Amino acid sequence: MTATRRAGSETRAEILRVALELFTERGFEGTSIRDLSEALGMTKSSLYYHFEGKEAIIQALLASRRAEVDELLEWIDGQEPGPELLRRAALRWVDSTGRERILGMRFAHANGPTMARLAAQGGTRGWFDEAITRILGPDAPMPSRLRARMAFDTVSAALFAAQGQPASEADVLAAARAATIALTAPD
Structure with a gap:
């Protein structure tokens, strides 16, 4: 898998956008960090660099x-x-x-x-x-x-x-x- 390189704020915004779509489509519990990283074209460790986990993503969306x-x-x-x-x-x-x-x-x-x-x-x-x-x-x-x-x-x-x-x-x-x-x- 080739990771796409983006600026930090752009990456966070893209993670939030994709997460919201996947959480809506598959459910929060039915969407894994792996699902998110694959949909974003990034490694799980790259995703964890921006968010500690799914709960942190939800908190950012609520913020x-x-x-x-x-x-x-x-x-x-x-x-x-x-x-x-x-x-x-x-x-x-x-x-x-x-x-x-x-x-x-x-x-x-x-x-x-x-x-x-x-x-x-x-x-x-x-x-x-x-x-x-x-x-x-x-x-x-x-x-x-x-x-x-x-x-x-x-x-x-x-x-x-x-x-x-x-x-x-x-x-x-x-x-x-x-x-x-x-x-x-x-x-």
Whole structure:
């Protein structure tokens, strides 16, 4: 096997991209380090140079998602508070969804036990609670908070609904956008 030489940051990005695809397709448990190294055209030792193992790869993928949420939080903090802020923030999230985030959501759907374990370790489920509190305030009633959470989770819901359907990513995003608008309509 001939290893492909790349810059360190390019190699890490490629490892994350390929790992996400394989973990989604074969499952986290069903994908070995050997599978990853073969798909990348590198030795296992080269892969271990960049990541200690599969768990470290998942942590890096989650860190990337967390950075996207932090970016959204910064944007929220710079906005004028008001009744339209929830809609604008949730649509910003939906509209910024690209292929990698969709793959991440598909991974989450396909790897329930792994995601449950990560959630128990402080995973992704509560990340939008911070955004919701900043938008609605800490004393917002629970039904309003749940609706806001649903507005941020429309892409995942649309992906779930699209399983087994001939829906494209554009179809999923269009459905998610429409659901976000409906969920954030004034009472």
